[in-house]
Amino acid sequence: KRVVVFISGGGSNMMALVAAAKAPDFPAEIVGVISDNADAGGLAKAAAEGISTFAFVRKDYASKEAHEATIFEALDRLSPDILCLAGYMRLLSAKFIQRYEGRMINIHPSLLPLFPGLHTHQRAIDAGMRIAGCTVHFVTEGMDEGPVIGQAAVPVLSGDTAETLAARVLTVEHQLYPQALRLFAEGKARMEGGRAVGAETS
Ligand code: GRF
Numbered sequence: 001k002r003v004v005v006f007i008s009g010g011g012s013n014m015m016a017l018v019a020a021a022k023a024p025d026f027p028a029e030i031v032g033v034i035s036d037n038a039d040a041g042g043l044a045k046a047a048a049e050g051i052s053t054f055a056f057v058r059k060d061y062a063s064k065e066a067h068e069a070t071i072f073e074a075l076d077r078l079s080p081d082i083l084c085l086a087g088y089m090r091l092l093s094a095k096f097i098q099r100y101e102g103r104m105i106n107i108h109p110s111l112l113p114l115f116p117g118l119h120t121h122q123r124a125i126d127a128g129m130r131i132a133g134c135t136v137h138f139v140t141e142g143m144d145e146g147p148v149i150g151q152a153a154v155p156v157l158s159g160d161t162a163e164t165l166a167a168r169v170l171t172v173e174h175q176l177y178p179q180a181l182r183l184f185a186e187g188k189a190r191m192e193g194g195r196a197v198g199a200e201t202s
Helices: 012-020 041-048 066-080 096-102 120-126 162-185
Strands: 003-009 027-037 053-055 082-085 104-108 129-137 150-157 187-194 195-198
Touching: 003 012, 003 041, 003 066, 012 027, 012 041, 027 041, 027 066, 027 195, 041 053, 066 096, 082 162, 104 162, 120 129, 120 162, 129 162, 150 162, 162 187
Parallel strands: 003 027, 003 082, 027 053, 082 104
Antiparallel strands: 104 129, 129 150, 187 195
16 A cells, blocks of 8 residues: 655654554555655655655645645645555645545544644643543544544653653554554555444554
8 A cells, every 4th residue: 555644743653654664564655755844854754765755835825725736736646545644733624634534544642532632741631641642543524533543542650741741652653553554554444434443453
């Protein structure tokens, strides 16, 4: 399966997918990385891996539609089977989501449906959670609410700050996302009737 990864920043999740895809039995290859941020650190990392990279900066376009139209042109050339959002900090239009629904997944740094949106780690700490974690889910029109493919949990420790918790969650993100992409690329997890059906991530 051909995979294009969308990033906005350092791309550590993207690099975890790149590393996993090097395994000979991995059912997907990363064929492109697209960012909305020309300075995203992940672009240089992907380029160093020989992966095609593209930066499409929103402010360079007159409208969201024009911005997405350019992304669509790049995607038409890359012909991906799967899109992976990985630290991509921009909401996609309904048109974009409809075009890729069932083939587009995202990683979110909370145990959805808890804490959709931003600042998830501080919110978990403020809520007194004793566990936190991350979720890989299908992207649907609502933000951070698509069917869940897999989740990973970590303890919230006394004295945790948003930063210490984020670092602990990021470690399991890098394990979960490749597992979830493998399941999805192998056809073991898929979206059906608005739900994710198929094998469980370990
Ligand atoms: C991670 O916490 C991820 O869950 C969120 O963006 C953060 C940065 O990801 N979506 P990355 O290092 O750019 O992959």
